Amino acid sequence: MPEINLKFFISDAQYSALDSCYEFFRKEIKMKIVKYTDIEPVEFNNEVAMGIKARILIGKNDGAENFCMRIFKIAENGYTPRHTHEWEHEMFIHSGRGEVLDGNEWRPVSPGTAIFIPGNVEHQIKNSGSEPLVMLCIIPSGVPEL
Amino acid sequence: MPEINLKFFISDAQYSALDSCYEFFRKEIKMKIVKYTDIEPVEFNNEVAMGIKARILIGKNDGAENFCMRIFKIAENGYTPRHTHEWEHEMFIHSGRGEVLDGNEWRPVSPGTAIFIPGNVEHQIKNSGSEPLVMLCIIPSGVPEL
16 A cells, blocks of 8 residues: 655644643543443343343443453343353352253352353353343453453 | 482372372362352451451352452441552442442442442442442452452
């Protein structure tokens, strides 16, 4: 591709003004406090992932460099995909009742249950109650946030 | 220090038996499902950290390599230390009512609130309700788990 070089000469005052603009638009990493219900969900509703409302609570757009907190609300009879991937999950059940596939066994989970799914371990979560199942799922950075 | 060299000659069967022992004791990283109330808490109850029951839900002992999930139950009138450190927190309020210090302002939090505290930002959380404040707090690996 042809290359174009542009050169500008600006005054100190102009330079200072540009620098202020840059400061203004530079992403400031600050404390974030948000109610999950105030975030617009992304919905998944198909054979693979049924009745899911997914939200990123804290992620790379907030300046979170090491891990990402998501929350999933799974409707009655809903479920997440049965799948395997290299990265781990750290989950926590906030409300509702469900079951987690551990090998060939479905194990019950309820509010206050923490679940560690190591990388490369097949997993699936389903709602087995009559209320929505609301659960946190934290993943390392560098993989898709949703 | 003086050095001692020991050499053993063992049969193939003995070698195989030793190898099986090694396999048995090698740490297997597998799925973990635990109710937080089934974990014995570490208590903090002093001027700096008042009325705190702390539990590690998922950490390095479980094979979690990237981040550590803890849960804190803060009694009525209790609070965490007002402090600053290099690493971030990703928090989530499971139950109860509280306030988070954000600069000079105390901001209310309640069940379903997520809180991102970037590294090097001063913070403190207090229970401002009449029930225990139960909150998750996830930290990156490589810093003290409690």
